[in-house]
Amino acid sequence: MSTAVETPVSEIARSAKAASRVLAALPTAARDEALEAIAAALEANSTAIHAANAADVAAAEPLVLAGELSQSLFQRLLLSPEKLRVMIEGVRAVRQLPDPSGRILARTLLAEGLTLEKITVPLGVLAVIFEARPDAITQITALAIKSGNAVILKGGREVEHTMHALLDTIHAALATTRVPTGAVSGVYGREAVQTLLNLNHLIDLVIPRGSNALVQHIQRNTIIPVLGHADGVCHIFIDQSADPALINPIVVDSKTQYPAVCNAVETVLIHAAIAPAVLPSLVRALEEKSVRIRGDARTRALLPDAPIDLVSSAEWHTEYSDLILAIRIVDSLDDALDHIEQYGSHHTDAILTQDPAAAARFLAEVDSANVLHNCSTRFSDGFRYGFGAEVGISTSKLHARGPVGLDGIVTYKYRLTGAGHIVHDYTGPNALPYLHQPLKLD
Amino acid sequence: MSTAVETPVSEIARSAKAASRVLAALPTAARDEALEAIAAALEANSTAIHAANAADVAAAEPLVLAGELSQSLFQRLLLSPEKLRVMIEGVRAVRQLPDPSGRILARTLLAEGLTLEKITVPLGVLAVIFEARPDAITQITALAIKSGNAVILKGGREVEHTMHALLDTIHAALATTRVPTGAVSGVYGREAVQTLLNLNHLIDLVIPRGSNALVQHIQRNTIIPVLGHADGVCHIFIDQSADPALINPIVVDSKTQYPAVCNAVETVLIHAAIAPAVLPSLVRALEEKSVRIRGDARTRALLPDAPIDLVSSAEWHTEYSDLILAIRIVDSLDDALDHIEQYGSHHTDAILTQDPAAAARFLAEVDSANVLHNCSTRFSDGFRYGFGAEVGISTSKLHARGPVGLDGIVTYKYRLTGAGHIVHDYTGPNALPYLHQPLKLD
Numbered sequence: 010m011s012t013a014v015e016t017p018v019s020e021i022a023r024s025a026k027a028a029s030r031v032l033a034a035l036p037t038a039a040r041d042e043a044l045e046a047i048a049a050a051l052e053a054n055s056t057a058i059h060a061a062n063a064a065d066v067a068a069a070e071p072l073v074l075a076g077e078l079s080q081s082l083f084q085r086l087l088l089s090p091e092k093l094r095v096m097i098e099g100v101r102a103v104r105q106l107p108d109p110s111g112r113i114l115a116r117t118l119l120a121e122g123l124t125l126e127k128i129t130v131p132l133g134v135l136a137v138i139f140e141a142r143p144d145a146i147t148q149i150t151a152l153a154i155k156s157g158n159a160v161i162l163k164g165g166r167e168v169e170h171t172m173h174a175l176l177d178t179i180h181a182a183l184a185t186t187r188v189p190t191g192a193v194s195g196v197y198g199r200e201a202v203q204t205l206l207n208l209n210h211l212i213d214l215v216i217p218r219g220s221n222a223l224v225q226h227i228q229r230n231t232i233i234p235v236l237g238h239a240d241g242v243c244h245i246f247i248d249q250s251a252d253p254a255l256i257n258p259i260v261v262d263s264k265t266q267y268p269a270v271c272n273a274v275e276t277v278l279i280h281a282a283i284a285p286a287v288l289p290s291l292v293r294a295l296e297e298k299s300v301r302i303r304g305d306a307r308t309r310a311l312l313p314d315a316p317i318d319l320v321s322s323a324e325w326h327t328e329y330s331d332l333i334l335a336i337r338i339v340d341s342l343d344d345a346l347d348h349i350e351q352y353g354s355h356h357t358d359a360i361l362t363q364d365p366a367a368a369a370r371f372l373a374e375v376d377s378a379n380v381l382h383n384c385s386t387r388f389s390d391g392f393r394y395g396f397g398a399e400v401g402i403s404t405s406k407l408h409a410r411g412p413v414g415l416d417g418i419v420t421y422k423y424r425l426t427g428a429g430h431i432v433h434d435y436t437g438p439n440a441l442p443y444l445h446q447p448l449k450l451d
Numbered sequence: 452m453s454t455a456v457e458t459p460v461s462e463i464a465r466s467a468k469a470a471s472r473v474l475a476a477l478p479t480a481a482r483d484e485a486l487e488a489i490a491a492a493l494e495a496n497s498t499a500i501h502a503a504n505a506a507d508v509a510a511a512e513p514l515v516l517a518g519e520l521s522q523s524l525f526q527r528l529l530l531s532p533e534k535l536r537v538m539i540e541g542v543r544a545v546r547q548l549p550d551p552s553g554r555i556l557a558r559t560l561l562a563e564g565l566t567l568e569k570i571t572v573p574l575g576v577l578a579v580i581f582e583a584r585p586d587a588i589t590q591i592t593a594l595a596i597k598s599g600n601a602v603i604l605k606g607g608r609e610v611e612h613t614m615h616a617l618l619d620t621i622h623a624a625l626a627t628t629r630v631p632t633g634a635v636s637g638v639y640g641r642e643a644v645q646t647l648l649n650l651n652h653l654i655d656l657v658i659p660r661g662s663n664a665l666v667q668h669i670q671r672n673t674i675i676p677v678l679g680h681a682d683g684v685c686h687i688f689i690d691q692s693a694d695p696a697l698i699n700p701i702v703v704d705s706k707t708q709y710p711a712v713c714n715a716v717e718t719v720l721i722h723a724a725i726a727p728a729v730l731p732s733l734v735r736a737l738e739e740k741s742v743r744i745r746g747d748a749r750t751r752a753l754l755p756d757a758p759i760d761l762v763s764s765a766e767w768h769t770e771y772s773d774l775i776l777a778i779r780i781v782d783s784l785d786d787a788l789d790h791i792e793q794y795g796s797h798h799t800d801a802i803l804t805q806d807p808a809a810a811a812r813f814l815a816e817v818d819s820a821n822v823l824h825n826c827s828t829r830f831s832d833g834f835r836y837g838f839g840a841e842v843g844i845s846t847s848k849l850h851a852r853g854p855v856g857l858d859g860i861v862t863y864k865y866r867l868t869g870a871g872h873i874v875h876d877y878t879g880p881n882a883l884p885y886l887h888q889p890l891k892l893d
Contacts (some may be wrong), residue, residue, distance in 0.1 A: 030792070034815040117837055123826060125836055132848055133818060213848055234849045255871040262873035350472070372866050373476040376575060384565060384869030393874070394567055394865070395559055395887030406574055406655055406862040407676045407850035420848040423836070424814050427826030429697040431704035432835070445837030 015197065018204040021161060022134065022211040024191035029133045029159040031189050037108040040154050043188040044104040047154075050182035051097045051147065051175070055090070061174030062088040062143065069167050078167065086141045086167055096147045103151035106397045109415040110157045116448040120441060123427040124448070129419045131157035133213040136205045138227060140219045141167040146175045149216075150193050152398055156418045159192045161212070163201055172197075206231035214418065216401055221328070236413060238404035240328050240354035241271025243386045246345040246371065248362035249282040255361055255383055256287055257294040260334075263359070263386040265298045269330050271402060272357045272379075272389045276325060276335040278345045284338050285311055292317070292336075300332045307338035325352035342367050346374050353377060355404045357389040378404055378411035457639065460646040463603060464576065464653040466633035471575045471601040473631050479550040482596050485630040486546040489596075492624035493539045493589065493617070497532070503616030504530040504585065511609050520609065528583045528609055538589045545593035548839045551857040552599045558890040562883060565869040566890070571861045573599035575655040578647045580669060582661045583609040588617045591658075592635050594840055598860045601634045603654070605643055614639075648673035656860065658843055663770065678855060680846035682770050682796035683713025685828045688787040688813065690804035691724040697803055697825055698729055699736040702776075704827040705801070707740045711772050713844060714799045714821075714831045718767060718777040720787045726780050727753055734759070734778075742774045749780035767794035784809050788816050795819060797846045799831040820846055820853035 032040070051058070069086055072078035115127040135158050139145045146162060153160035164172045172195050180190045196205065205212060206227065215235045217227045224239045245263060247256055263274035279288060288311050292302055296315075303320040304312075320335045325348070327335070339345045349358050359381035360371040372380045379389035389412060391399025396414030403409045409417030434441050474482070493500070511528055514520035557569040577600050581587045588604060595602035606614045614637050622632045638647065647654060648669065657677045659669045666681045687705060689698055705716035721730060730753050734744055738757075745762040746754075762777045767790070769777070781787050791800050801823035802813040814822045821831035831854060833841025838856030845851045851859030876883050 030788075030816050030818070033818070034812060119830070119835060119837060123830070130815075130818075234847075252871070258871060258873050258875075262875050266874045266878075346472075368868075370476060373572075374472055376472070376475070377864065379865045379867065382866075382868045384867060384872040385874050387874035388561070388565070388867055388869075388872065389865065393561060393877075393885065395561060395885070405676075410862055411865045420852055422819065423821045423831065423853045424824075425821065425826055425830055426810075426824040427830075429694070429700060430826040430830065431700050432708045432827050432829035433700075433704050435835075436708075443835065443837065 018196050018201050019208060019211075021194045021196055022205070022208045025134045025159040025161050025194060026211045028189040028191035029131065032154075032157045032159060032192055033131050033133075035157065035187055037111065039187040040108070040157060041104050043154055043183055043186040044100055044151055046182040046186050047147075047150065047179050048097050048100040048104075050178045051093070051100070054174075054178040054181075055093055058093065058171065058174045058178065059088065059090070061170040062086075064170040065168055082141050082167065086143070086171075088143045088171060092144065096144050099144070099148055100151040103148070103155050103398055106155060106415060108155065109419045113450050114421060116450055118444050118446040118448055119425070120430065120435065120443050123425065123430045126424045127421050128424055129421050132418055132420050133158060134211060135160045135214050135216060135418060136163065136212045136233075137161070137216045137218065138163045138202060138205070138223065139217075140165045140223070143168055143171045143175065145218060146172055148398075150179055152400055152415060152418065154188060154192060156415050158418055160194075161205065162193070162195045163197075163205060164195070166197070169197055202227075203230065206233065209233045218401065234408070236401050236403055236405070236409060236417060238271060238354065238356060238402055240404075241273070241356045242276065242326060242328050242352060242354040243272060243274050243357040243359075244276050244278060244349050244353055245274050245359045245361060245386065246278045246339075246342070246349070247280060247283060247287065248342060248360055248364060248367050249280040250364035250367060251280075251283060251287070251361040252363050252383075253287055257291055259359070259361060259383070259385050260291060261294050261298055264295065264300055264334050265332065266385070266387045268332050270387075271328070272386050273330070274334065274359075274386045275327065275329055276337065276352070278337050278339050278348055280342075280345070281307070281338050281340050284308075288312060288336075295334060298332070300334050303333060303335045305337045308336045311338070328354070342370060346371070349375055349377075356402070357381065357386045359384065359386050378402070460638050460643050461650060461653075463636045463638055464647070464650045467576045467601040467603050467636060468653045470631040470633035471573065474596075474599045474601060474634055475573050475575075477599065477629055479553065481629040482550070482599060483546050485596055485625055485628040486542055486593055488624040488628050489589075489592065489621050490539050490542040490546075492620045493535070493542070496616075496620040496623075497535055500535065500613065500616045500620065501530065501532070503612040504528075506612040507610055524583050524609065528585070528613075530585045530613060534586065538586050541586070541590055542593040545590075545597050545840055548597060548857060550597065551861045555892050556863060558892055560886050560888040560890055561867070562872065562877065562885050565867065565872045568866045569863050570866055571863050574860055574862050575600060576653060577602045577656050577658060577860060578605065578654045578675075579603070579658045579660065580605045580644060580647070580665065581659075582607045582665070585610055585613045585617065587660060588614055590840075592621055594842055594857060594860065596630060596634060598857050600860055602636075603647065604635070604637045605639075605647060606637070608639070611639055644669075645672065648675065651675045660843065676850065678843050678845055678847075678851060678859060680713060680796065680798060680844055682846075683715070683798045684718065684768060684770050684794060684796040685714060685716050685799045685801075686718045686720060686791050686795055687716050687801045687803060687828065688720045688781075688784070688791070689722060689725060689729065690784060690802055690806060690809050691722040692806035692809060693722075693725060693729070693803040694805050694825075695729055699733055701801070701803060701825070701827050702733060703736050703740055705829055706737065706742055706776050707774065708827070708829050710774050712829075713770070714828050715772070716776065716801075716828045717769065717771055718779065718794070720779050720781050720790055721750075722784075722787070723749070723780050723782050726750075730754060730778075737776060740774070742776050745775060745777045747779045750778045753780070770796070784812060788813070791817055791819070798844070799823065799828045801826065801828050820844070
């Protein structure tokens, strides 16, 4: 690698922690200035960045030919001038977003002269573990600095030269600002991952970006909170009162608009009362889009001549991430709810119905981050939701759930300001009164 | 025990999960009615409840005499008529609180006809592990039902008869309401704890209420999120610009008003510039309240004749939970910040100063759930903060932090309602526009 001596990961994490304390006290303007400095430096340094990327690409090409690196990973690794331009635009776009930290969520006069504020603050230090995307580096850096968090980046070895060039550029830019250079750092090598995952006293949140296998590995190997989701086993339930005109477009869009992503549908549940009428046309529409169907016995019985493989019950848990769709006939909304509870991943589930009572029950009782009515599962996404940026998608119920924007990488603290107040004066027979009076936010 | 055959813990958890799905769909009024039914049943059944408590007390008395059960635990176990009355009042008080679930946090028109709502929803199933307090049973039950969560209670064996009587009463009350009886259940015996901690697919949050040892044991033995804090190592920093008149009352109150609790101060840091002037009087004030002082070398040098034991550096981590206070002289605000970062537990830390800049830095840079200025650490508490109820205090940064009210046992989901919307129509050259227009909340 380009650096002769690597700093130990724990040392880097301690610097990140120290930087996070400086960041937490910086005003919004100082962090925004740092983002503009980074954007400008990326523009000024584009030749060196492209040269570094060319080295990564040259190293990757034989791996692709040998079948050791997938074409799609190779494509993501390639940093075209256009892609770099979009990355720089992305940094400036994050700069324009509202600051998620320093927001007063509540203000209460607890007692005469004693004021409580609940204020959002950065989490501290983020560790982001990703694969071969150069664009992830600038995007995560921008999100971290915007929110006042320090970040440690661990990218795949395929992207190492590019990452060094991008981080050198970012560090040179930060050196001219009030944001410490320790606020953004990179670690390299597979062993670095487990070292990071052990540093629970220094790292506040781990964000894995990559395959299910990566996310699961990380969730199982750290006590640090992990923001992410391992599976996206999403369902559409076609209720007996579904509008037939909506069924094919929504199912086809949910499956085929981008089959590899987590909010693509994997299983369609069809109410038995409507299945004979809608199934043949739905299967035709899916087959036209090259979707292979895996059906339960009742689905196959309704279409004995269609090429539908029998689905095994273990398979209801499967995230195909491909042009494959499982179909099951169910007898009721309750059966659909039970199926989703048993086999779903609490990510995104949709009902198609014109019956408001059925829709209301589905939206209330399905315990998923995103519950949808009469629209495509593909809408459950931070950008489509209008968050301006997406940090990740969470299927955890605690903290951030669903698509996570900048709000997901801040926490809050309580600030209490008095003038010598002691609890003793508010207890006993002559206790002063608590007021608990909500005060106006600015 | 009174029940001949115990239902297996996993069976109880499955019933709780099923009940949680029913609860999630019930309106506020149905849950409030259940709380009133419980309050009324507790009144009607008080004779049986007191008889059951008498059995627990009779079983505990020899243990107290044998020194196997502490007096304080025994006192908590005792259920006087007055205590039961307060417990019943507590259930009715929780009923009066605003419903934390079903609140629309945001509403956005994503595109023409496509509306996104972010709505609070119950977490699902809570497991609460506590010691010998009968009052915890009714309070936790009330908080759970109010927020739409099912709850599994595991109390210490000392309280088993009382717990059976209270749960029988609660179940009889629930049977007359729309809340399923499975929404509240009890498990018994030490093995039940580990069984609960393994049921991560059924239980959404574990709330330990008890000793540090209990909390730490639970945190180390489950992948279910735990709401709580192991340590409360709280600090007061007496800045060089502190108002001398505030120092003694605030330190004495923070240490002695209730020394056994987590928000009592354990370490006082004194700026070297003010220490000679304020230390003698502070130590006298503490000694008058029978507080034993443990000091660093500089503290002892300032008061060579005072009975101050030398504090070891490992001890800075200690939560005394007793009338013992550590004192350290520091040279600057920065040194105080470093000490708190290194030894604190991120619970509650206070600064005494008349210097607004020092206060601002302390409140921004101390990474604790509660940061206080010129008031007693004992104020960091859900009731004093005006939450109406306290579920616990969290030193985790994710999800709920600090004193946690009903808001801490709900999460949110995204509800998206369309009329056949598909993502395909919002991409490509003729893409329909996203609007991302915030809509009014009701």
